[in-house]
Amino acid sequence: MQGSANLNLMIKAARKAGRSLVKDFREVENLQVSVKGAGDFVSRADLAAERIIRDELMAARPNYGWMAEESEAVEGTDPTRRWIVDPLDGTTNFLHGLPHWAVSIALEHKGEIVAGVVLDPAKDELFWAEKGAGAWMNETRIRVSGRRRMSEALFATGVPFGAKKTLPATMRDLARLMPACAGVRRWGAAALDLAYTAAGRLDGYWERELNAWDIAAGILLVREAGGLVEGLREGQNPLESGSVIAANADLFAPLAETLRAPA
Template identity: 60%
Template sequence: MATRSALINVMVRAAEKAARGLVRDFGEVEHLQVSRKGPADFVSAADLKAERTLREELQKGRPEFGFLMEESGASKGSDAEARWIVDPLDGTTNFLHGLPHWAISIAAERNGEIVAGVIYAPIGDQLFWAEKGAGAFVNHTRLRVSERRRLEDCVLATGIPFKGRGDHAGFLKEQEAVMKEVAGIRRFGAASLDLAYTAAGRFDAYWERGLAPWDCAAGVLMVTEAGGFVGEIEGGRNPVFTGNVLATNSHLQVPVARLLKSAKG
């Protein structure tokens, strides 16, 4: 059985406490679908409540850490080199529509490097966690990226731009280039879980542009610790802060990057 460090345990306790409130709120979403006001304001309130819970619990465990949080932004702690990077509800649109594919994502950053990550999907009770140099796990099972080498056997995940966000025309070119070569493309709507699933070998590769650090920080470490490759789509090595992420198993980085590059013509 995998042994979790004290740092991981702090993160897990915070995620599990925030999850209890989110699960209760998720049970109310379907009743709100028919209300005149609609569920958007309710989900925003659920998001903020989860973020407050996470901040309180993480501060108890590591009071010296700063924060980078989706809703409340950045704040410094007494240790200028350490901070939490937190998404209290990744997959908000899924949550809003009663779809059970959403997660809490927490990463610990020290000296500009992600050293630990937790991604918790409460519906289904899947706890993904990783620590630098110690591997990646789901609950107590070790994670390994897939071993598939032939694109025609592979399923890739991505994020699709939506109204007001992203390069729609550019994405369609990338999708066309990729879909002709692979067994399938999936879009599930939660970047943290796309990365966790890549770490688990459920997806063979994943790409997305325009992510925020809280969307991908924990997941990037997860894939790396599961034996995969993570970099920028254009070839750089700092995807957490550029937001353009390519994550693959150890065999597919070059062929998938080549396909995405070909879409630029």
């Protein structure tokens, strides 16, 4: 695997956190059927994974900034670079014993994602990319799908839950899109939805109300695999807006047109 020193550092940190999470996941599979439930245990597993990643990355690059789900952001002495980390994307899946969750690590340089790693430890699939060097899964180069017809396309999204306010908009999206395509999946891990789009398993993906750490690495994967990524509104930066559309070059326009049509 030929990558920069930073990419190799990210992969090492992701794998170390992944091993910790796999160990905890085996425990969760027992806990989640108990009366007490697995919630507190999972939050501890999440925090432990973030601590592992932070220790690895910040020890090697103490001057970089830090942004992650479970801790306060840190401004680095090098203001041009920061790590963007989700130690456990797909926490609800993890909590329920579903083996579909990931570790996501991205490196931002001057406002642009230049390296990204999404590790699915349960399936031993490592998705990684560096700007200008293509996208890979383990040792294999990946590309977005070659499908051109909406009627053959498989998409993914997230369906809002809890206190999120975008359920009506998402239901409207589904009502418009589902008659026109081959299906929509709701996997519950944004980082893997983007990785699967990069690998051609999905033809596209969209979602609202996301955080930068959910999608930073995945956005680079899709772009380096030949796909297009934008915000749900034209001109939006997905990392800032928290909304994203990703697809192959042929399907991006019809997908975006469907999702952006006036209510």
